[in-house]
Amino acid sequence: MTASARAAQPSYIVLPVNVTDKPTVFAFLAQHFARIGEDVWRQRILDGKVHWRDGSLIALDTEYRPAARVYYYREVPVEAKIPFEEQILFQDDNVILAYKPHFLPVTPSGNYVNECLVHRLRLRTGIDTIAPAHRLDRETAGVILMTVAPETRALYHQLFIDDAIRKDYQAIAKLTPEIIEQYQQGCLTLPLHWTVTNRMQPSDPSFTMKIVEGEANTHSEISLVAIKGDVGLFHLSPITGKTHQLRVHMQSLGMPLLNDRFYPSLLPKGPDKFEAPLKLMAQRLRFIDPVSGMHHDMQCQGFEF
Secondary structure: OOOOEEEOOOEEEEEEEEOOOOOHHHHHHHHHHOOOOHHHHHHHHHOOEEEEEOEEOOOOOEEEEOOOOEEEOOOEEOOOOOOOOOOOEEEEOOEEEEEOOOOOOOOOOOOOOOOOHHHHHHHHHOOOOOEEEOOOOOOOEEEEEEEEEEHHHHHHHHHOOOOOOEEEEEEEEOOHHHHHHHOOOOOOOOOOOEEEEEEEEOOOOOOEEEOOOOOOOOOOOEEEEEEEEEEEEEEEEEEEOOOOOOHHHHHHHHOOOOOOOOOOOOOOOOOOOOOOOEEEEEEEEEEEEEOOOEEEEOOOOOOOO
């Protein structure tokens, strides 16, 4: 752990065209990122940590330029080391299929700027253009598709838009009393399957999700495949891709995932419990490569059960 950490790769924001009351870039950044603080932005600019796309520095009195990109480096007071290693499962000129461990964010977020999958893979490969093609929660482990070449990146994003990629997960959750009773009585046949469709929207706080009335915007296929004591092993296929969809859908069945700090109730913020990861794994990813035509079917080791 270090006293402070600065992102090795810059973030950027495109200055909105509809902003007319901010004469300088500094005024906009101080207002737009108010939670960071005006004094922090002033010092970043004075230290030469804010610049235009061509690398030229932005000063405190630099005029606001609508639609221009402003680059800056995220900083956090401390950055903990995530004690789990990523793996490269497949790599060519256009994609990397990687295993992301639990607790490691895909991109800089929260208190993590360099302890993220993108930065680790860039260091490992020497390729600065690596970027994720989709999301995977920090708490979730598993297979993720990373793009390498900017000129083909849109083709891989399109796979998700066209539902041309199949994602399969594993999860472990505590069973309902009804399922346990049926299993103990010998009147339960596995696999037991659910189709879950409902409408989800951000809750309070906004990084959590909730089910509301209305037309369904989420769809998951969930199967209980094995039972041990009072917990079960599940196979899950998200047909849609809303944030925390599988976690909320399992909660809706009365079987929230083991070690879930968000559902069914939000636990107080605290240090990561590395010995108790969320029992959710993106175990398999299948798609036909839009560039090479190769049929990818990549799996990582699932949960021991």
